[in-house]
Amino acid sequence: MTEDPVTRAPRRGPEADRRLRIARAIIMSTLAFIVVTVLALPLAEFASFFAGAGPVAEGRTLTWWRPAAAEVLLVVMVVLLFLLLRDRMDGRRIPDPRLYWGSLALVAASVLLLQTPVTGMSVVGAWWAIGAFLAPRRRTAAVTAGLVLLPWAALPLSPMDTHPAVLVITWVLMVLWALLLASGTLATLWLWDITAEAVEGQHARARLAVTEERLRFARDMHDLLGHSLSALAVKSELASRLAERDPARAAAEMTEVNELARQALQQVRSAVSGYREVSLADEVHTVGEVLSASGTRVRVKGLDGLELDPGQESLAAWVVREGGTNVLRHSDATECGIVFSRTEDAGTGERSLVVEVSNDRAHPLGGREGGSGNGLAGLSERVALGGGVLTSSRTRDGGFLLRAVLPL
Structure with missing residues (x-):
């Protein structure tokens, strides 16, 4: 779509x-x-x-x-x-x-x-x-x-x-x-x-799913920052009025403004971090609902019983999110597969988690935004920072496969 x-x-x-x-x-x-x-x-x-x-x-x-x-x-x-x-x-x-x-x-x-x-x-x-x-x-x-x-x-x-x-x-x-x-x-x-x-x-349900997610994030931002920004406005205005009459108090108010600004920045970071680092199960569920609403059947394999530490779970969730976005925006898929599997290197004994998101009908550009793959490039950097490897390729049946190998 x-x-x-x-x-x-x-x-x-x-x-x-x-x-x-x-x-x-x-x-x-x-x-x-x-x-x-x-x-x-x-x-x-x-x-x-x-x-x-x-x-x-x-x-x-x-x-x-x-x-x-x-x-x-x-x-x-x-x-x-x-x-x-x-x-x-x-x-x-x-x-x-x-x-x-x-x-x-x-x-x-x-x-x-x-x-x-x-x-x-x-x-x-x-x-x-x-x-x-x-x-x-x-x-x-x-x-x-x-x-x-x-x-x-x-x-x-x-x-x-x-x-x-x-x-x-x-x-x-x-x-x-x-x-x-x-x-x-x-x-x-x-x-x-x-x-x-x-x-x-189907189109309306897909739009609704995307809109609800944006409204949720907007509501979180409003609830978190509304009080802090209002306090910043009041205290900064008070400090400007006291600047000439009571410089010491004005300085104290500006110190509080600075502290409130730091708190607000921390709240934004926490909110964005929480938005990004959702649980893997929640992300798979959300992607499945959006794709199903757009007419794409979703098949999930290997998620049950999968236990990961928070960093690995967040990284796997990012792969699923980008893969789902890729299917939604750059394919006419009738079926999408999300597969999790564990592998172990016979020589070194290192264990890895393999995350694969595939679809059966990719657009000619292979799912890359504008042909440059900005979304996949950003995900590749994120996976590399976590010590993993991200690959993407077209399949023989005309589909597209996004594959991430994440070290455990």
Whole structure:
């Protein structure tokens, strides 16, 4: 995951965005196919004009221009409906009125132009199967009532001689067909909403974990330094007032100011030291929560029963913290491994603790900040001061391994 430049919190990486784009493209293509099929209906009427098929009512004739004009209108309607569907998947619950009513007007005009009642009913059903889920329920209910009556209103304009019973049966079948398509549309959009909300929820949990840790440290700083800094301000102001009237007392106040400043500095050092030198178990737990919130499974091995002195524990915790940060900021990992193991040199008998933090999907820079590895360089110096050795390398499966050998 990358880092937000404003909040400094992790955000979705390229892998998560790529998966969402692929899912979006598949859903858009599936739903768009339903509407695109209606473009074949006017072509069938156009072909029937030249074939002379179908019973024509007395005094009426089939024409070629009506299906041709309906085809043009339906092409524009498909484009508008596709744009509405795109907006819906982008999270827009209220459709653009121009696109929505424009596509609906084109459907109505094309139904009035089409010469076969069955064709008009199919066009209405295809639009409703998608359009019913693009607007609020009240509007959809009113539009649905109008679309149910639209094919019957177009009957006087049809030159075809169709038996009323056939029309009723066809209308019922078209309603059932539209409901079947609509159920598929509803399920598809529902799954998309769940997927998008789940990805955003992972991102939000990762941001929350980072924010809570910063708030905790800020709260500690405020509690520790608030009293000391207030006392420093009061005493320094008093000393400035007594500088001319009572130099001896002013000097005494400044001595107290100096002592308070030393105490405040010591408090800051203690707080920062405590913040850095957390227990290894706490650090592993914190890193695991943050990575899990960002969608990365964490596997810990060898921590149970591991006993270290405070210095070694703090150093191991630093390795885990930097390794976790490296995974969060410089990978699209689905899995992270944190492994602790003891080794012993056969020749010298020296025992060491090996700490390994690995992930399965590292960015091309190999997890180094800006390509320079500032974070790893600082950790390497810290490990070296403790007598250990830090190495980092890409793995054969495209991941990244951070390995520290710490003397026991």
